[in-house]
Amino acid sequence: DVVMTQSPLSLPVTLGQPASISCRSSQSLVRSDGKTFLNWFQQRPGQSPRRLIYQVSNRDSGVPDRFSGSGSGTDFTLKISRVEAEDVGVYYCMQGTYGGTFGQGTKVEIK
Protein backbone atom coordinates (compact mmCIF):
# COMPACT_ATOMS: atom_id res chain seq x y z
CA ASP A 1 0.00 0.00 0.00
CA VAL A 2 1.09 3.55 -0.73
CA VAL A 3 1.78 5.63 2.36
CA MET A 4 1.51 9.41 2.17
CA THR A 5 3.51 11.41 4.70
CA GLN A 6 2.89 15.11 5.23
CA SER A 7 5.02 17.65 7.07
CA PRO A 8 4.62 19.63 9.12
CA LEU A 9 1.43 18.43 10.81
CA SER A 10 0.87 21.86 12.35
CA LEU A 11 1.74 25.12 10.64
CA PRO A 12 1.26 28.45 12.44
CA VAL A 13 1.59 31.25 9.91
CA THR A 14 1.53 35.03 9.92
CA LEU A 15 -1.06 36.73 7.72
CA GLY A 16 0.50 37.82 4.45
CA GLN A 17 3.44 35.46 4.78
CA PRO A 18 4.11 32.38 2.64
CA ALA A 19 3.43 28.82 3.75
CA SER A 20 4.58 25.48 2.42
CA ILE A 21 3.43 21.90 3.04
CA SER A 22 5.40 18.84 2.01
CA CYS A 23 3.95 15.48 0.98
CA ARG A 24 5.98 12.36 0.30
CA SER A 25 4.74 9.05 -1.08
CA SER A 26 6.25 5.66 -0.30
CA GLN A 27 6.51 4.92 -4.03
CA SER A 28 6.47 6.85 -7.26
CA LEU A 29 3.03 8.16 -8.23
CA VAL A 30 3.80 8.24 -11.95
CA ARG A 31 1.37 6.00 -13.77
CA SER A 32 2.30 3.93 -16.82
CA ASP A 33 0.84 6.61 -19.13
CA GLY A 34 3.07 9.26 -17.58
CA LYS A 35 0.35 10.97 -15.52
CA THR A 36 0.83 11.64 -11.81
CA PHE A 37 -2.32 11.65 -9.68
CA LEU A 38 -1.44 13.77 -6.69
CA ASN A 39 -4.16 16.03 -5.33
CA TRP A 40 -4.36 18.64 -2.58
CA PHE A 41 -7.48 19.29 -0.51
CA GLN A 42 -8.48 22.00 1.91
CA GLN A 43 -10.97 21.39 4.69
CA ARG A 44 -12.24 24.40 6.55
CA PRO A 45 -13.83 23.87 9.98
CA GLY A 46 -17.29 22.35 9.69
CA GLN A 47 -17.09 21.88 5.92
CA SER A 48 -16.55 19.03 3.50
CA PRO A 49 -13.12 18.83 1.91
CA ARG A 50 -12.54 20.87 -1.22
CA ARG A 51 -9.98 20.02 -3.86
CA LEU A 52 -7.49 22.78 -4.61
CA ILE A 53 -4.96 21.10 -6.90
CA TYR A 54 -5.12 18.01 -9.11
CA GLN A 55 -2.45 16.11 -11.02
CA VAL A 56 0.31 17.86 -9.04
CA SER A 57 -0.07 21.40 -10.28
CA ASN A 58 -3.48 22.08 -11.84
CA ARG A 59 -5.56 24.54 -9.85
CA ASP A 60 -9.28 23.87 -9.58
CA SER A 61 -11.76 26.44 -10.81
CA GLY A 62 -12.27 29.22 -8.29
CA VAL A 63 -9.08 28.48 -6.35
CA PRO A 64 -7.05 31.65 -5.74
CA ASP A 65 -3.76 31.81 -7.60
CA ARG A 66 -1.87 32.19 -4.32
CA PHE A 67 -2.17 28.38 -4.10
CA SER A 68 0.28 26.37 -6.18
CA GLY A 69 1.36 22.75 -6.36
CA SER A 70 4.63 21.28 -7.54
CA GLY A 71 6.74 18.15 -7.40
CA SER A 72 7.30 14.87 -9.11
CA GLY A 73 7.78 11.18 -8.45
CA THR A 74 7.51 10.88 -4.67
CA ASP A 75 7.99 14.47 -3.43
CA PHE A 76 5.30 17.12 -3.67
CA THR A 77 4.66 20.57 -2.24
CA LEU A 78 1.69 22.86 -1.74
CA LYS A 79 2.57 26.53 -1.42
CA ILE A 80 0.48 29.48 -0.34
CA SER A 81 2.20 32.65 -1.49
CA ARG A 82 0.51 34.98 1.03
CA VAL A 83 -1.67 33.44 3.71
CA GLU A 84 -5.09 34.98 4.26
CA ALA A 85 -7.47 34.44 7.16
CA GLU A 86 -9.78 32.28 5.04
CA ASP A 87 -6.94 29.78 4.48
CA VAL A 88 -7.23 28.45 8.04
CA GLY A 89 -8.07 24.75 8.02
CA VAL A 90 -6.56 21.34 7.43
CA TYR A 91 -4.77 20.50 4.20
CA TYR A 92 -4.46 16.97 2.85
CA CYS A 93 -2.50 15.49 0.02
CA MET A 94 -3.98 12.44 -1.65
CA GLN A 95 -2.59 10.01 -4.20
CA GLY A 96 -4.97 8.62 -6.79
CA THR A 97 -2.54 6.57 -8.84
CA TYR A 98 -3.03 3.37 -6.84
CA GLY A 99 -6.60 3.46 -5.58
CA GLY A 100 -6.39 6.27 -3.08
CA THR A 101 -4.51 7.29 0.05
CA PHE A 102 -4.62 10.51 2.04
CA GLY A 103 -1.85 12.08 4.04
CA GLN A 104 -2.35 12.74 7.75
CA GLY A 105 -3.31 16.36 7.24
CA THR A 106 -1.60 19.64 8.07
CA LYS A 107 -3.42 22.10 10.29
CA VAL A 108 -2.84 25.69 9.20
CA GLU A 109 -3.58 28.35 11.78
CA ILE A 110 -2.85 32.03 12.15
CA LYS A 111 -0.19 33.07 14.64
Add this chain to the structure above:
Amino acid sequence: EVQLVESGGGLVQPGESLRLSCAASGFTFSTYWMIWVRQTPWKGLEWVANIKSDGSAKNYVDSVKGRFTISRDNAKNSLYLQMNSLRVEDTAVYYCASDPNSDLHYWGQGTLVTVSS
Protein backbone atom coordinates in the same frame (compact mmCIF):
# COMPACT_ATOMS: atom_id res chain seq x y z
CA GLU B 1 -25.79 23.13 -9.70
CA VAL B 2 -23.87 19.98 -8.79
CA GLN B 3 -25.15 18.11 -5.76
CA LEU B 4 -24.10 14.92 -4.00
CA VAL B 5 -26.43 14.02 -1.15
CA GLU B 6 -25.58 11.12 1.15
CA SER B 7 -28.14 9.32 3.25
CA GLY B 8 -28.51 6.13 5.26
CA GLY B 9 -26.19 6.83 8.17
CA GLY B 10 -27.18 6.08 11.75
CA LEU B 11 -26.44 4.17 14.92
CA VAL B 12 -25.93 0.42 14.68
CA GLN B 13 -24.46 -2.29 16.86
CA PRO B 14 -21.23 -4.13 16.05
CA GLY B 15 -21.84 -6.90 13.53
CA GLU B 16 -24.86 -5.23 11.98
CA SER B 17 -25.26 -3.84 8.45
CA LEU B 18 -26.01 -0.46 6.92
CA ARG B 19 -26.46 0.76 3.37
CA LEU B 20 -25.40 4.25 2.43
CA SER B 21 -26.76 6.03 -0.63
CA CYS B 22 -25.51 9.04 -2.54
CA ALA B 23 -27.85 10.86 -4.92
CA ALA B 24 -26.07 12.79 -7.64
CA SER B 25 -27.40 15.64 -9.78
CA GLY B 26 -26.10 18.46 -11.95
CA PHE B 27 -23.40 16.49 -13.77
CA THR B 28 -23.13 13.46 -16.03
CA PHE B 29 -22.90 10.87 -13.25
CA SER B 30 -22.56 7.91 -15.60
CA THR B 31 -19.24 9.15 -17.00
CA TYR B 32 -17.38 9.52 -13.72
CA TRP B 33 -15.59 7.16 -11.38
CA MET B 34 -17.00 7.66 -7.90
CA ILE B 35 -15.47 7.16 -4.46
CA TRP B 36 -16.40 6.83 -0.81
CA VAL B 37 -14.21 8.52 1.80
CA ARG B 38 -14.62 8.43 5.57
CA GLN B 39 -13.36 10.75 8.26
CA THR B 40 -12.74 10.47 11.98
CA PRO B 41 -11.17 13.07 14.27
CA TRP B 42 -8.33 10.69 15.12
CA LYS B 43 -7.52 9.29 11.65
CA GLY B 44 -8.43 12.17 9.36
CA LEU B 45 -9.58 11.32 5.85
CA GLU B 46 -9.50 7.71 4.70
CA TRP B 47 -10.18 6.60 1.13
CA VAL B 48 -12.58 3.65 1.35
CA ALA B 49 -13.51 2.49 -2.15
CA ASN B 50 -13.95 3.53 -5.73
CA ILE B 51 -16.00 2.31 -8.69
CA LYS B 52 -15.58 2.82 -12.41
CA SER B 53 -18.13 4.81 -14.37
CA ASP B 54 -19.85 1.67 -15.71
CA GLY B 55 -19.44 -0.32 -12.49
CA SER B 56 -17.05 -2.82 -14.06
CA ALA B 57 -14.13 -2.13 -11.72
CA LYS B 58 -14.07 -1.64 -7.96
CA ASN B 59 -11.29 -1.14 -5.43
CA TYR B 60 -11.29 -1.14 -1.63
CA VAL B 61 -9.02 -0.22 1.23
CA ASP B 62 -7.77 -3.37 2.95
CA SER B 63 -9.65 -2.71 6.19
CA VAL B 64 -13.07 -3.04 4.50
CA LYS B 65 -12.39 -5.74 1.92
CA GLY B 66 -14.90 -8.57 2.23
CA ARG B 67 -17.24 -6.47 4.38
CA PHE B 68 -18.12 -3.42 2.25
CA THR B 69 -19.46 -3.36 -1.31
CA ILE B 70 -19.57 -0.31 -3.50
CA SER B 71 -22.13 -0.19 -6.30
CA ARG B 72 -23.96 2.27 -8.50
CA ASP B 73 -27.13 2.64 -10.55
CA ASN B 74 -26.47 5.04 -13.42
CA ALA B 75 -30.14 5.08 -14.37
CA LYS B 76 -30.91 6.51 -10.95
CA ASN B 77 -27.75 8.65 -10.69
CA SER B 78 -27.00 6.93 -7.43
CA LEU B 79 -23.98 5.51 -5.62
CA TYR B 80 -24.20 3.00 -2.78
CA LEU B 81 -22.05 1.52 -0.04
CA GLN B 82 -23.28 -1.70 1.54
CA MET B 83 -21.53 -2.12 4.87
CA ASN B 84 -21.73 -5.51 6.58
CA SER B 85 -20.16 -6.86 9.77
CA LEU B 86 -19.67 -3.33 11.04
CA ARG B 87 -17.04 -2.69 13.68
CA VAL B 88 -16.59 0.06 16.22
CA GLU B 89 -13.64 1.33 14.17
CA ASP B 90 -15.95 1.93 11.17
CA THR B 91 -17.52 4.81 13.06
CA ALA B 92 -16.98 7.90 10.91
CA VAL B 93 -18.53 10.51 8.69
CA TYR B 94 -18.86 8.96 5.24
CA TYR B 95 -18.58 11.14 2.13
CA CYS B 96 -19.29 10.30 -1.45
CA ALA B 97 -17.29 12.18 -4.06
CA SER B 98 -16.63 12.11 -7.76
CA ASP B 99 -13.31 10.99 -9.16
CA PRO B 100 -10.53 13.09 -7.60
CA ASN B 101 -8.34 12.33 -10.63
CA SER B 102 -10.64 14.05 -13.10
CA ASP B 103 -10.79 17.73 -14.03
CA LEU B 104 -14.10 18.21 -12.20
CA HIS B 105 -14.50 16.99 -8.64
CA TYR B 106 -17.35 17.22 -6.14
CA TRP B 107 -18.07 16.14 -2.53
CA GLY B 108 -21.24 15.51 -0.61
CA GLN B 109 -21.93 16.87 2.86
CA GLY B 110 -21.36 13.52 4.57
CA THR B 111 -23.45 11.13 6.64
CA LEU B 112 -22.52 9.93 10.14
CA VAL B 113 -22.22 6.23 10.88
CA THR B 114 -21.89 5.24 14.53
CA VAL B 115 -21.14 1.66 15.50
CA SER B 116 -21.59 1.11 19.19
CA SER B 117 -23.11 -1.35 21.59
